[in-house]
Amino acid sequence: MGGKHYLPLTDEDRREMLAEIGVSSVEDLFSDIPREVRLQRELELPSPLSEYEAFKHLNELASKNKHFNNCVSFMGAGVYDHFIPAVIKHITGRSEFYTSYTPYQPEISQGVLQAIFEYQTMICQLTGMEVANASMYDGGTAVAEGAVMGCGATRRSKVLVSRSVSPLYRAVLDNYFNSRGLEVEEIPIKDGYTDRSELENKMGDDIATVILQQPNFFGLVEDMEGIADMVHGHKAVLLVSADPLSLPLLQAPSEYGADIVVGEGQGLGVPASFGGPLLGIMAAKSKFVRQMPGRIAGETVDSEGNRGYVLTLQTREQHIRREKAPSNICSNEALVALGAAVYMAAMGPQGMREVAEQCLQKAAYARESITALKGYDDVYAGSTFKEFTVTVPGDPAELNKKLLEKNILGGVDLAPFYPELKNAMLFAVTEKRTKEEIDTLVRELEGWK
């Protein structure tokens, strides 16, 4: 039987309907498919499962995986084990939200549209920007599309990206740019930070966008002072990829002159889900709105003067501008953005600040405790937010294997991303970690080798 109960037509329905259509068999409805391309056999797929069998099968697959509920995670690199308030799944689980399409008919989509409008507002409150879109796929594609926005705004075709920006995001950026014939040049790092003098050397009137990350991939807080002035001096655009959970403590990117702010919003109450769905945040100063990709909700009024919301500025978008659209994005991560909005609304300014402070304090405690051990040192000195890098006395994969015996998901090995960094790991410590968990990690590290 499997999933056939999803199909309500009965045999009698089908007979009646075929009669109404005026054909004698189902086959007549498919006669337009040329015989040469017709599948002359049935599809070969595993036999159908009933709902309970499917649950059992999926549950078996899930139980083969380790996860944040049966391990203590110190993994980061863009996806984190942050606390997720229970309210989120109850709201995103309301089927009026999750079974709807993109809100093309605003009068019956005010729920999603107002939620997007509120989400846009809260993203702007966090970043200090003036406009935000309804979301991008993830942090990586948000960086790439933000960089393209800069090219559109300046009519230039080359961008500079710091090597301290997530290598995962840079990989997506390279790919997007390579394909459309735009150029990416890397700004080297010095002691883990964007090399300021290299940036100044490479800067010129041919540069569209300068891309930095705050905190950077190593968790370090970059010194942003003076960068925007220098970038703007060349009429270029400053794009910053920011961790939204750092913003209650760190300067809003507007404070140091960023023009476009993107970021990975997974920390805002989004389950890690093996890396997707994630949430690409995109915000900017209002002068860039025409270059901004994706859906944007705006306020308006109805025929009686009641306030309401619509998708707006759609002449930017693919379904109107077709090949002249700044991006092809249509479906985004709307439901994830809704969850993030619920997170921000529930946490409020105090809750988000508390999360940020605990990340900062707990990561600092972990960093200090680990680097006090023999054989473990800072890779880079300097202030960090919730992530930090340490050299370890051996192969990170071996270390992680050992930690796993204690149900600890250790750090991320840096060598695949930065071949020059051998035996170096990136650890993340969120507000969920306790002193005891951190102390256990430290003890295990101490006992290794």
Add this chain to the structure above:
Amino acid sequence: MRKSKALLFEMSRPGRRGYSLPSNDVPEKSLDELLPRKAQRSEPLELPELSEVGVVRHYTELSTRNFGVDTGFYPLGSCTMKYNPKINEEVAVLPGFAFMHPCQPEETTQGALELLYNFEQGLKELTAMDRFTMQPAAGAHGELTGLMVIQAYHRSRGDHNRNKVLIPLSAHGTNPATVSMAGYEVVQIPCDDRGLVDLDALKEAVDETTAALMLTNPSTLGLFEEEIIPMAKAVHEVGGLLYYDGANLNAIMGYTRPGDMGFDVVHLNIHKTLSTPHGGGGPGSGPVGVKERLIPFLPVPLVSKEEDRFYLDYDVPETIGKMHSFYGNFGVAIKAYTYMRMMGAEGLKEASTDAVINANYLMSLLKKTYYVPYDRICKHEFIVSAKPEKKKGAGAGDIAKALLDRNFHPPTVYFPLIVDEALMIEPNDTEAKETLDAFAATMEQIAKDIDEDAEKVAHGPYNTVVGRLDEVRAVRNPVLIWQKDKE
């Protein structure tokens, strides 16, 4: 009934809290000791302050101002708004899936990799492709991935003059936008009187600059491109490739497969065909499948199997690189995989059969009242043109608003562009005959209403929480965020 809903910000009260966090149990340092003063935020964070119940009631009320598939019939053409099975939602949030980090050691992710691997085997069989990447996070993202793979293939052969991608005029707007994004030029191919791609025009257009033909089959008109074999031949003969936009795969599962029609690259919208919910605009998922010769160009990592071990495979010699920070929308793949396992081969074919029966049945009912420009057997969807009604004073958009008043989600309107006053209707496989009958009766009533008082219909809707919204004003005077001082 009509009323605006207060915004979160207007309900905020200083000091109100909607969260509960453990207290910090590590020795605390001063903020200045940990962060340089100049890097610290100087302005206090302005976010709304609400209680937990306040948040819940706010969003619950918002949800009542929204229409989903669970609310009612949603025949939005080309969007395949079929029922989203509840078991899919249950399994996707199992902790062993939902709370996994993407960088976890391989031995802790075997279940997830096995799922992705098996899902890929199913997709390969469904489409007659040889390998899939799950990285694209939506259909449009899949289109871009597919074109990048095609581009990398041509470049690898030193074939640098292919700068054009051919697209039929009936195509969805994402196709041309994707083509530009991939750095290609768009060449539009007209349709003939039957609504099919004009084969002669296509033959005329192809040459050694053709990188690919992008095609949705069945098309956005709901018609199967019967001349797909000569079309494929024409493109392949000049060295071009065929790209299959899977938006409409729901019509043909088990009947024919893109790979068997000659396509080299496919993307699927699994939030359409494979039943995963659309979430009010995502997350979707747009896996891309390719034929053998294009496998070396797929994004990394792929999911591979060696004996009993599944692993993330970075050994893709000429890979285009990465399309997503990690492996795409895994959480969505879980749901589609579950659906596929429950439907099996027979169930998927039956879904396509019922989608096509429903579309043809509804068309035969509606053509008694409305003008159907392509009056022939359709696949999953069909087009009604409200040109005659427009002359009476109420067009496609007005009919859509009239449907809102009667608790139906309207069809897609004003698309495809090649039909005036188009209503693009896709009833899909999970709707009952009675629903279609009720919809047809309602459409008939709306036609009568237009005959009697078109002016009234042109000013609807009347029963919705807000009236017709002024979209022009929203563009002329953009208000894109709430601002304190503006209230």
